C-alpha cells in the first residue's frame with residue numbers, strides 16, 4: 001500500500017515537526033497540491049502528522065514554511081525524497097522577499 005511505503009521511506013516521521021508517529025496518526029501530504037497540478041508520484045508525497053497537515057491547511061507550501069521556521073528547517077532536513085525541481089522552486093519562492101505573490105511551486 002502506497003501510504004505505508006511512503007511512511008516507511010520517511011521513517012514514520014512528519015517532515016514538518018520532525019516527530020515520529022504511529023501510522024494511524026500520519027497522513028500523506030502532496031508537496032505540490034493536486035489542485036495546482038501536483039501528481040501522486042513518490043517525489044511529490046511526504047509524510048505529515050495530522051496536526052501539521054491541518055496547520056498547513058490549503059496554503060501553498062511556501063507560505064506555510066515561510067510562517068514557520070521550525071517546519072522550514074525540518075522540511076529541508078527530512079524531505080530528502082522530494083523531486084529536486086520541486087525543492088528548487090520552493091527555495092526560490094522562499095528567497096523572494098515579498099513572498100505573498102510568489103510563483104506557484106512548479
Ligand SMILES: [Zn+2]
Pocket residue numbers: 014015016017018019048049050051052053
Ligand atoms: Zn507534524
